Amino acid sequence: MSPLDAHPANRVALVTGGCSGIGKAIAERLAARGHSLVLVSERPDALEAVASEIRARHRVAVHTVAKDLARPEAAAELHAAVAGRGLAVDILVNNAGFFFFGETVDADPGRAAAMLQLHVVTPSLLCTLFGRDMRARGRGHILIVASISAWRDLPGINYYGSSKKYLRGFARALRCELAVHGVNVTCLAPGATATALYSATAVPVERARRLGVMMDADAVAEAGLAAMFAGQAEHIPGRLTRAMLAPQWAIDLLRRRGPWLRRDES
Numbered sequence: 535m536s537p538l539d540a541h542p543a544n545r546v547a548l549v550t551g552g553c554s555g556i557g558k559a560i561a562e563r564l565a566a567r568g569h570s571l572v573l574v575s576e577r578p579d580a581l582e583a584v585a586s587e588i589r590a591r592h593r594v595a596v597h598t599v600a601k602d603l604a605r606p607e608a609a610a611e612l613h614a615a616v617a618g619r620g621l622a623v624d625i626l627v628n629n630a631g632f633f634f635f636g637e638t639v640d641a642d643p644g645r646a647a648a649m650l651q652l653h654v655v656t657p658s659l660l661c662t663l664f665g666r667d668m669r670a671r672g673r674g675h676i677l678i679v680a681s682i683s684a685w686r687d688l689p690g691i692n693y694y695g696s697s698k699k700y701l702r703g704f705a706r707a708l709r710c711e712l713a714v715h716g717v718n719v720t721c722l723a724p725g726a727t728a729t730a731l732y733s734a735t736a737v738p739v740e741r742a743r744r745l746g747v748m749m750d751a752d753a754v755a756e757a758g759l760a761a762m763f764a765g766q767a768e769h770i771p772g773r774l775t776r777a778m779l780a781p782q783w784a785i786d787l788l789r790r791r792g793p794w795l796r797r798d799e800s
Contacts, residue, residue: 548572548616548623548664550603550657551630553584556679556724559755560627565592569625572616576602597621603630604652609659622671625762626664628657628701629679638692646693653697661708665717672716677762678705682725682770698723702768709767721768722758724749 547564551557552573561571565588575581578600585596599615601608616623631653634645661676668674683695684702702721709719754771761769 545569546572546621546623547625547627548574549627549629550574550660552627553577553580556751556754556758557627557629558584559751560629560677560759561588562592563755563759564625565594565596568592568594570595570597570621572597572599572621572623574599574601574603574612574630576600576604603656604648606651606655608651609656609663612660613663622667623664624668624671624674625677626660626668626675627677627679628660629677630656631679633691633694635690637690641693649693650697653694654700657701658704661704665708665712668717669712669715674717675762676705676708676712676717676719677758678719678721679758680705680721680723682723684723706767718762718765720758720762720766722754722761723768723770724754724758725770 545568547561547569549557549561549564549571552561552571553575557575561573561584565571571585571588571594573581573585573596575598578598581598581600585598588594589596597616597619599612601612601615603609603612632649634641634649657678661678665674665676668676678701680701681695681698683691684698686695688695702723705719705721709721712719749771757769757771
């Protein structure tokens with residue numbers, strides 16, 4: 535049992551991107567442990583549907599905040615909304631994200647800016663605001679969902695991978711800062727996971743899951759929470775994911791020879 539679990543009052547967990555994929559799976563498992571939830575997503579209908587489902591199944595309080603976290607004001611607004619409901623968050627799960635594939639110079643600037651806001655700025659500020667509260671109380675957990683792409687420089691997902699690399703470094707420094715105050719910070723780095731993150735027309739997600747190429751979101755969530763409650767600094771779930779950490783020279787060779795990205799034929 536972790537120090538957090540030992541305190542009955544420490545029962546509120548906030549999960550961004552909590553109505554689908556890894557975020558939903560994490561929320562389900564936290565509810566099963568008896569934690570009340572604050573679920574955050576920009577999709578209000580899906581958010582309410584998941585909240586109702588979890589309330590019925592686990593008999594815990596589930597609060598919802600419909601908010602676009604890719605806005606500059608989002609972190610401060612979310613923190614104020616939670617405080618306005620009289621809730622003290624002792625588990626913060628920074629999970630919200632999206633994905634697009636393509637070379638950096640071909641990226642839509644607006645889409646790239648939204649990704650950087652959602653993956654870099656907002657989670658950093660949420661850690662500042664909620665982490666400050668946790669430090670004052672002397673307890674808490676922060677789970678930051680990065681990616682295996684934080685370990686390698688991958689062409690075609692430069693914005694995504696670089697943002698996840700930032701999250702990994704941010705988590706490591708934040709962990710060092712907050713550990714002396716009784717607050718744990720864990721970075722979860724999944725590989726390809728069968729979620730709606732990927733376009734169904736571009737990636738055969740369900741087939742990849744059946745073949746074991748993609749991990750199941752439930753397995754990733756379980757591994758991530760186990761690592762968090764154990765106080766681990768980082769966790770890469772899945773043996774296959776860890777085995778797929780190819781050396782950078784192989785990735786560079788694949789870029790030059792592979793058919794997936796644009797090449798000059800001259």
